[in-house]
Amino acid sequence: MKKLSELQEIIIDALGQYKLPAHPNELYEPITYILSIGGKRLRPALVLMACDMFGGRVEDAVQPALAIEVFHNFTLMHDDIMDKAPLRRGKATVHEKWNQNIAILSGDAMMVEANKLMMQVDDKILRPVLDIFNKTAQGVCEGQQLDMNFEDDNKVSIEEYLEMIRLKTAVLLGGALKIGALIGGTDAANAQNLYDFGVNLGIAFQLQDDILDVYGDPQKFGKQVGGDIISNKKTFLLIKALELARQANAGELTEWVSAIDFDKAEKVAAVTAIYNELQVRSYAETAMNSYAEVAFKALDSISLPEDRKQYLRDFADSLMVRDY
Amino acid sequence: MKKLSELQEIIIDALGQYKLPAHPNELYEPITYILSIGGKRLRPALVLMACDMFGGRVEDAVQPALAIEVFHNFTLMHDDIMDKAPLRRGKATVHEKWNQNIAILSGDAMMVEANKLMMQVDDKILRPVLDIFNKTAQGVCEGQQLDMNFEDDNKVSIEEYLEMIRLKTAVLLGGALKIGALIGGTDAANAQNLYDFGVNLGIAFQLQDDILDVYGDPQKFGKQVGGDIISNKKTFLLIKALELARQANAGELTEWVSAIDFDKAEKVAAVTAIYNELQVRSYAETAMNSYAEVAFKALDSISLPEDRKQYLRDFADSLMVRDY
Numbered sequence: 001m002k003k004l005s006e007l008q009e010i011i012i013d014a015l016g017q018y019k020l021p022a023h024p025n026e027l028y029e030p031i032t033y034i035l036s037i038g039g040k041r042l043r044p045a046l047v048l049m050a051c052d053m054f055g056g057r058v059e060d061a062v063q064p065a066l067a068i069e070v071f072h073n074f075t076l077m078h079d080d081i082m083d084k085a086p087l088r089r090g091k092a093t094v095h096e097k098w099n100q101n102i103a104i105l106s107g108d109a110m111m112v113e114a115n116k117l118m119m120q121v122d123d124k125i126l127r128p129v130l131d132i133f134n135k136t137a138q139g140v141c142e143g144q145q146l147d148m149n150f151e152d153d154n155k156v157s158i159e160e161y162l163e164m165i166r167l168k169t170a171v172l173l174g175g176a177l178k179i180g181a182l183i184g185g186t187d188a189a190n191a192q193n194l195y196d197f198g199v200n201l202g203i204a205f206q207l208q209d210d211i212l213d214v215y216g217d218p219q220k221f222g223k224q225v226g227g228d229i230i231s232n233k234k235t236f237l238l239i240k241a242l243e244l245a246r247q248a249n250a251g252e253l254t255e256w257v258s259a260i261d262f263d264k265a266e267k268v269a270a271v272t273a274i275y276n277e278l279q280v281r282s283y284a285e286t287a288m289n290s291y292a293e294v295a296f297k298a299l300d301s302i303s304l305p306e307d308r309k310q311y312l313r314d315f316a317d318s319l320m321v322r323d324y
Numbered sequence: 325m326k327k328l329s330e331l332q333e334i335i336i337d338a339l340g341q342y343k344l345p346a347h348p349n350e351l352y353e354p355i356t357y358i359l360s361i362g363g364k365r366l367r368p369a370l371v372l373m374a375c376d377m378f379g380g381r382v383e384d385a386v387q388p389a390l391a392i393e394v395f396h397n398f399t400l401m402h403d404d405i406m407d408k409a410p411l412r413r414g415k416a417t418v419h420e421k422w423n424q425n426i427a428i429l430s431g432d433a434m435m436v437e438a439n440k441l442m443m444q445v446d447d448k449i450l451r452p453v454l455d456i457f458n459k460t461a462q463g464v465c466e467g468q469q470l471d472m473n474f475e476d477d478n479k480v481s482i483e484e485y486l487e488m489i490r491l492k493t494a495v496l497l498g499g500a501l502k503i504g505a506l507i508g509g510t511d512a513a514n515a516q517n518l519y520d521f522g523v524n525l526g527i528a529f530q531l532q533d534d535i536l537d538v539y540g541d542p543q544k545f546g547k548q549v550g551g552d553i554i555s556n557k558k559t560f561l562l563i564k565a566l567e568l569a570r571q572a573n574a575g576e577l578t579e580w581v582s583a584i585d586f587d588k589a590e591k592v593a594a595v596t597a598i599y600n601e602l603q604v605r606s607y608a609e610t611a612m613n614s615y616a617e618v619a620f621k622a623l624d625s626i627s628l629p630e631d632r633k634q635y636l637r638d639f640a641d642s643l644m645v646r647d648y
Contacts, residue, residue, distance in 0.1 A: 109462065137439075141429060145429055
């Protein structure tokens with residue numbers, strides 16, 4: 001079995017060799033650009049890892065893995081337009097560097113490229129692989145729509161939030177693993193268990209992200225504490241707090257959420273104090289642990305020697321921080 | 325063989341039965357909306373026609389035909405954002421009726437839907453059908469990019485223009501026919517000839533459209549005469565006239581093209597007079613006839629009884645107007 005870092009290297013090499021047409025360059029240059037500005041290449045590495053785990057040839061999974069990376073970056077390119085984001089990984093977004101029309105159309109072309117890359121599998125698994133890919137892509141679109149809906153909705157339920165992060169983030173991890181598993185030659189049951197592992201781990205990981213935004217050590221995680229609080233991002237913590245505050249009839253939280261002029265540090269401190277009072281962190285941790293547990297149970301159900309599965313356990317452990 | 329009108333009816337029925345998920349409705353309602361506001365359904369009807377022509381079962385081609393229609397409408401939804409178009413077939417465009425983010429994301433979801441619909445073919449033709457579809461989709465994106473590039477470029481060549489309309493408009497007709505032909509069970513050679521028929525007919529049809537904008541009888545074609553002239557649209561006529569005017573060193577045309585304040589009727593009359601003087605209509609007609617001829621030669625090469633081919637000849641004749 002190859003190490004995660006080796007798999008990431010394979011992806012970086014393949015991206016370096018990935019050739020797009022030269023013309024029209026306004027269409028293809030932004031694709032090369034967004035693919036070049038980094039990211040950890042975890043999603044495509046998961047395709048390779050799953051293939052490797054079941055004894056498949058990693059080379060056979062490289063083009064489908066690129067498909068996952070190209071698809072993911074297509075969604076980022078369009079999401080950045082929708083969010084009016086000026087920066088992505090510290091670099092100008094495509095709609096800022098070029099213009100919005102180019103970002104729309106290059107994104108569309110990336111979706112087509114992703115489909116072409118995903119077809120580079122054996123005939124006998126072409127249909128199931130594409131079925132998973134289409135279902136995943138549809139889920140990601142639905143998740144993004146739900147996320148946009150939530151921006152102006154202060155009555156989102158925890159259940160709706162969990163469904164949103166499942167679609168927007170988690171299904172792509174599950175889909176990447178399941179596609180890799182099929183390329184690796186395993187059966188539908190193992191592939192489905194691996195999918196369930198990926199989806200549930202993805203949800204747990206997103207919940208951890210919500211918790212770390214407020215309670216993480218900024219020195220350890222390199223992120224500004226309270227960014228989600230400042231922007232009123234609908235996280236598990238905020239939604240749970242709004243729900244509990246509604247029951248307790250407390251208006252302070254909604255005042256902070258609707259405040260237009262405020263001191264950022266003051267808002268983070270005040271909202272964090274409300275979170276602490278309502279104990280939303282422990283609700284979030286309970287939910288996170290329960291999704292992680294479901295993920296590991298799905299992994300247990302896969303029929304593979306324990307040493308092969310250990311690899312995914314290690315990966316999951318590296319994602320899930322035990323010590324904030 | 326079924327008549328074109330019957331095939332269009334089959335498409336209209338299938339669109340009526342086409343079910344999208346209910347949730348999130350912000351994502352799916354715009355798709356139902358744009359699919360409901362009409363159009364002649366010629367592209368999907370071509371899929372059915374090609375299938376029927378080679379003795380295939382028309383039912384087998386219905387879902388792939390819908391894929392072509394959904395894909396076509398996806399490109400319209402995104403093109404309308406890029407063109408800032410307020411209306412499409414007399415109705416509000418999706419970005420006007422909802423908003424731009426919804427039009428971007430619903431379009432993305434339509435691309436996924438189109439892929440799902442296109443997969444509803446027999447395993448043995450799944451790969452070739454999807455290869456044609458992806459190549460077609462890529463071509464359409466490239467054509468749209470070239471069209472956008474041309475807006476601010478007064479030195480577009482006729483060759484570049486023909487390549488643009490081939491990609492933006494014609495390859496989808498060719499792709500629709502080729503996919504239908506494969507579903508109908510014919511061989512690669514016949515399918516390729518039918519593709520060439522569609523692409524060349526598509527180019528001829530677009531050239532005719534350019535000519536009709538200036539020289540068509542508005543009562544017959546229901547279009548405002550000179551719309552392309554008013555908006556400086558890079559048509560075959562304008563590009564050829566700019567090319568000839570450059571050689572003749574005539575500045576009047578470029579003055580009209582760069583004019584900001586002008587009387588519309590005066591501009592149409594003046595530019596038409598320049599077109600007449602430079603005889604660009606006859607250049608355009610020569611090009612149009614030559615593409616139509618290539619199309620009919622490709623049709624001649626298809627190994628099918630003449631009475632089956634007559635059907636596509638009639639269709640082509642109905643598209644190509646002999647009497648302006």
